[in-house]
Amino acid sequence: MELDKMDENDWKYHGEGNKSLVVSNVQHARVLRLLKYSTEDAENSHKTTEQAFRHIQNIVDYSQNVMKPLLGEKFIHNGEAVKLPLDFVRQLSLKVQQERPESRCDKVMDTFSGCALCLPNLTQLSSCCCCREHRPPLCIEIKPKCGFLPSSRHVTKEIKNQVCRFCMHQHFKLAHGKWKRLSRYCLITQTAVSLLSVSIQGGECIYSCKDDADVLQDLDELAQHLRPYFLPSGSLMNGHQSSKVVLNELIQVIVSALLSSWDPRKTHLSEGRVRCEASLLHRDLLRNTNHCLPKDCVLDKILGTQMLDNLDIEGLNPLFKRVEQHLQDFPKERSSLQIDGPYTHSFLEKIQKCPTEDDGSIEYAVGKVHQYRVAMTAKDCSIMITIATCGEEDGLEIQPSKPRFTYSVSILDLDPKPYESIPHQSRLDSKIVNHYLRSTLPNNQELTNQSVFLGWDREGEDCTLVFHPV
Ligand SMILES: O=P(O)(O)O[C@@H]1[C@@H](OP(=O)(O)O)[C@H](OP(=O)(O)O)[C@H](O)[C@H](OP(=O)(O)O)[C@H]1OP(=O)(O)O
Ligand SMILES: Nc1ncnc2c1ncn2[C@@H]1O[C@H](COP(=O)(O)OP(=O)(O)OP(=O)(O)O)[C@@H](O)[C@H]1O
Incomplete structure (x- = not known):
């Protein structure tokens, strides 16, 4: 350039x-x-x-x-x-x-x-010699918000141990006009990823989760775009049947991308509580769902980083105040404690070498504050999966119904979250929880009787990925 x-x-x-x-x-x-x-x-x-x-x-x-x-x-x-x-x-x-x-x-x-x-430009794949593909790559962006329930002893409201922040926050956003309807998305402990946040084909957006849109019609349109990628050109399948096949094929590729790891034999068991009571997935389905992620797959890496927030904002707030007090007493230490950066290797060391127990020190408080901010970044990043078909047209494919895919997985939007935003996060947390308790708790029982969503479900309104044991 x-x-x-x-x-x-x-x-x-x-x-x-x-x-x-x-x-x-x-x-x-x-x-x-x-x-x-x-x-x-x-x-x-x-x-x-x-x-x-x-x-x-x-x-x-x-x-x-x-x-x-x-x-x-x-x-x-x-x-x-x-x-x-x-x-x-x-x-x-x-x-x-x-x-x-x-x-x-x-x-x-x-x-x-x-x-x-x-x-x-992460919507494009860097050139790959095995691909003689003329179709533009397909790109799916997913925002994997917080994937666990807090296990911190500092949490004072029991509801936070039952319902994830994302689900509670939705009610708050709905009430304040940011969203027009509740989403079925709930990433809690990797049980489900509501699919297809944004799909981009050749740099053009072809599908985006709109909260007031006719989801089924949108998905049918999306399936039309995807047909050439996932169905062989001579396929006689049409209408609903082909939409179902195409979307299921897409889900397979996305799951492979999200779960692929260096060593598929290694899995990570989630620590802490795994079920969000407000998730619109049926409880039986959640009970039978695997809560393991292959070690080092992209979801495992993001979840591990999100879990650096192990005190919850309620446990973090007093430590933030300890740091504030220390900075008032010793303003010159702001720089050596790296409160506003620089984001060097020694910033990472402060995170990695933070004592596990509170010894009353400023080092502990700063380490936890830094960990919390890093976790916040991981709770707000996006995963971009870029997919291209290959091998389909070179005549070597044995199963023409299953074109091979190559994909890349990237994480984007990794900006540092400001130190100054911590008091705001603390106030917001209380508002979200109080609003949720006020507005939904009497109806909580209804949340347990929702229909099951698995893969492409015509009767439901959503398309959800569920990770089963393999
Ligand atoms: O507070 P959340 O969890 O709704 O996350 C905000 C995001 O909302 P979303 O969950 O995607 O609907 C929000 O995204 P959108 O504006 O909704 O695209 C921002 O990413 C915001 O971060 P920042 O203030 O720009 O640094 C995000 O704020 P923080 O990560 O700073 O809390
Ligand atoms: N390197 C990239 N290649 C392709 N597309 C990108 C890239 N970086 C960002 N984008 C696209 O631009 C959009 C906006 O970028 P980004 O998420 O970084 O903005 P932001 O303002 O930080 O978001 P947020 O609202 O989460 O704070 C992304 O959702 C993604 O679709």
Whole structure:
């Protein structure tokens, strides 16, 4: 990428989240991830070039030195902080504005600093000699939110030991208008992954979980897109039957990608409580479901990192206050304790060498605060699975009904969560739990009588993956 010859016409809108907007290059497998600011105080809160560059470099360092060792080298692409010509960034911002979803327009793209994070475009597979595939790769993005119930003795509300935060948070978001309906997604202890968060084919989004959409119709449309990938060209199957086959084939590939590990004989047993009472999966199904993950598969790595939060925010809060008090008494130690980074190897050491029991020290408190923040990142990252078919057209395939697939698995959105957000998390936790108790507990029994979802279930409204013992 020649930074002095940047042309907005070489880039197009790719997607965005709460904190960043992503554009992809039309020719090369590259994306630029730009910061976003709230429209309300964009003028006041924007960063100078140096501040923005430092912020982005922090993200790169954190990804490289902290998250990569924890989550595994092969899943992480840390990228590079770049400085772009301001003219290019301004033109780009105008160009992408009309593509942006309305729900994200409460924030504006950073056109002040000229800084961005340059990353490989993970919706594309790096060239593979075995593939003579003309179809664009298929890409599925999944956000694996917190996958366990707290086992901390600091938890004061019993409901937190029964219902996962994700399920409780949904009720809160529903009440506050962020979501329009409850989702069946519940990742608690790997029992289920509600499928198909976002599917991208050749850089275009072909399916996205919309909370007010007709899910069945959407899935039928998705199945039409997927047919060429999963059904041989001469197949006579059509309609509902083919949708079912195609979606089940897709699920198989996704499960392989999520569970593939260096050593499939090794599995990890989950620690702590495994069942979320609010999960809309039938209890019998949950009881019969395997709670093991192959060691080192992507879900196992993410779950292990999420579980660094082993005190729960209720146990963490007093330690945060201990750190705050210490910083008031010894403000100069903020830097050596690496409260705001730098995210170096020694930051990782503070996490890994944190004493297991509270010895009253500041080292313990800081270690737990750092662990909590890292766990928060792992609870908010995304997994991107990029799939391409191969071998189908070279005549060597013995079973034409089962084209072979090659895929890559990456983890993205690994930004550090701010130290300052801990008090907010503590207040939010209370609000979520109180709201859940107020709004749902009298009806709790009803949650136990839901229908079973397994694979592609026409009668149900969702498509859910359930991991069975193998
Ligand atoms: O609070 P949660 O669990 O809803 O997670 C937020 C996400 O909501 P989601 O669960 O995807 O609907 C939220 O994602 P969306 O805006 O919903 O895409 C953000 O990722 C947010 O992180 P940040 O404040 O941008 O650093 C996330 O906030 P934190 O991870 O900082 O809590
Ligand atoms: N390297 C990449 N390759 C391809 N697509 C990407 C890449 N990085 C991000 N994206 C896409 O852009 C979207 C937004 O990026 P990202 O999740 O990093 O934004 P965010 O603002 O940090 O999200 P959040 O709302 O979780 O805070 C992602 O959901 C993904 O679809």
